[in-house]
Amino acid sequence: xxxLLRTTTAALxxxxxxxxxxxxxxxxxxxxKSATATYSKEPRGFVATGGACGYxxxxxxxxxxxxxxxxxxxxxxxxxxxxxxLRCVDHILWCLQGSPSTVVTVTDFCxxxxxxxxxxxxxxxxxxEHFDMSEQAFAEIAERRADIVPVQYRRVDCERNxxxxxxxxxxxxxxxxxITNVGSDGEVAAVKVKGSRTGWIPMxxxxxxxxxxxxxxxxxxxxxxxxxxxxxxxxxxSVASANWQFGQTFQGKQFQR
Numbered sequence: 001x002x003x004l005l006r007t008t009t010a011a012l013x014x015x016x017x018x019x020x021x022x023x024x025x026x027x028x029x030x031x032x033k034s035a036t037a038t039y040s041k042e043p044r045g046f047v048a049t050g051g052a053c054g055y056x057x058x059x060x061x062x063x064x065x066x067x068x069x070x071x072x073x074x075x076x077x078x079x080x081x082x083x084x085x086l087r088c089v090d091h092i093l094w095c096l097q098g099s100p101s102t103v104v105t106v107t108d109f110c111x112x113x114x115x116x117x118x119x120x121x122x123x124x125x126x127x128x129e130h131f132d133m134s135e136q137a138f139a140e141i142a143e144r145r146a147d148i149v150p151v152q153y154r155r156v157d158c159e160r161n162x163x164x165x166x167x168x169x170x171x172x173x174x175x176x177x178x179i180t181n182v183g184s185d186g187e188v189a190a191v192k193v194k195g196s197r198t199g200w201i202p203m204x205x206x207x208x209x210x211x212x213x214x215x216x217x218x219x220x221x222x223x224x225x226x227x228x229x230x231x232x233x234x235x236x237x238s239v240a241s242a243n244w245q246f247g248q249t250f251q252g253k254q255f256q257r
Contacts, residue, residue: 032152035129037086039138040068051108053080054178054208058107061180062161065137068108070124073131078229079106080209081179081186083158086131086151087141094146102140103156104133105186123148158186160254166224166239167249176212177203179226184255187229195220196242219243224252 051068055061067086073079085103088095110132116122123130131151135144142149160183167178179188191203191211197220203211222240227233236252244250 030154030156032154033129035073035086035131035151035153036123036148037067037088037131037133037138037142037151038123038148039133039135039144042135052077052208053107053109054210055080055107055180056178061165063105063107063180064134065102065104065140066107066134067104067137068110068132069106070110070128070130071112071126072129074106074109077109077205077208078189079187081158081182081188082106082229083156083186084131084153085156086133086137086153088149089152090150091142091146094143094149096141096143100141102137103159104131104137105158108132129153155185157257158183163251163254164224164226164234164236165249165251166222166236167247168222168240168244169246170212171246172216172218174212174214175203175217176206176210177224179209179211182226182228182255183257184228184232185230188226189229189231190227192225193217194223194225200225222250226252228255 049056049058055063058066069079083103083105085101087099087101089099110124110130112125113122114125118125118128160181162181164179165181170176175193182188188209192200193203193213194200195217201213201215203213206212219242221238221242222244223237224239225233225235232255234253234255239250239252
């Protein structure tokens with residue numbers, strides 16, 4: 001009888017572990033959805049900038065495979081920094097064999113062009129879901145000769161090296177912070193900042209991933225609390241020393257997988 005109970009308990013533990021793993025996989029990957037994709041050709045020596053997300057030099061920020069997204073996906077900038085897995089589908093001429101996938105980071109907004117129809121040039125017109133990818137990312141799923149291709153996409157976790165980065169700007173009247181290199185789902189939903197002489201101060205989204213508060217924090221070590229759209233929070237204490245200067249970038253903790 002004891003042997004039977006031990007065997008039953010072990011079996012239950014095994015299946016519970018499988019269930020937890022399954023839940024984890026479901027939380028990390030969403031269902032595939034349909035969209036379209038194009039790419040922006042980059043001339044030699046071109047420095048890719050983050051446009052509507054405010055990332056400035058994308059390569060310096062660590063974003064190589066990037067994409068601008070249409071209005072329905074951009075969500076007024078809250079999608080900036082989010083990661084999507086894309087694969088080219090249902091086009092025997094342009095899709096690469098085997099439909100390989102690539103993961104891109106959202107770094108810009110693809111504006112609509114209502115002077116053109118949605119199926120001929122107005123790819124980013126609302127409510128179309130469209131990705132205007134970097135050339136490198138596009139070439140990993142489709143032929144460069146293609147004009148526009150059908151794709152499937154899903155949100156995935158962002159793989160990042162190092163910690164979350166904070167670039168501080170502003171003046172004596174306000175503090176603005178550009179937040180980059182965010183792991184987890186990559187999408188920042190809330191930010192707080194704390195000086196050595198203040199409590200935690202909520203920051204508001206200025207534009208893209210630039211966050212701002214009306215406080216003079218000069219001469220104080222700075223701590224940051226970052227919350228993603230999935231509700232995960234990471235707190236980085238004293239990432240900037242008391243003698244920090246505007247324009248400097250500091251590295252904090254990273255979200256754990």
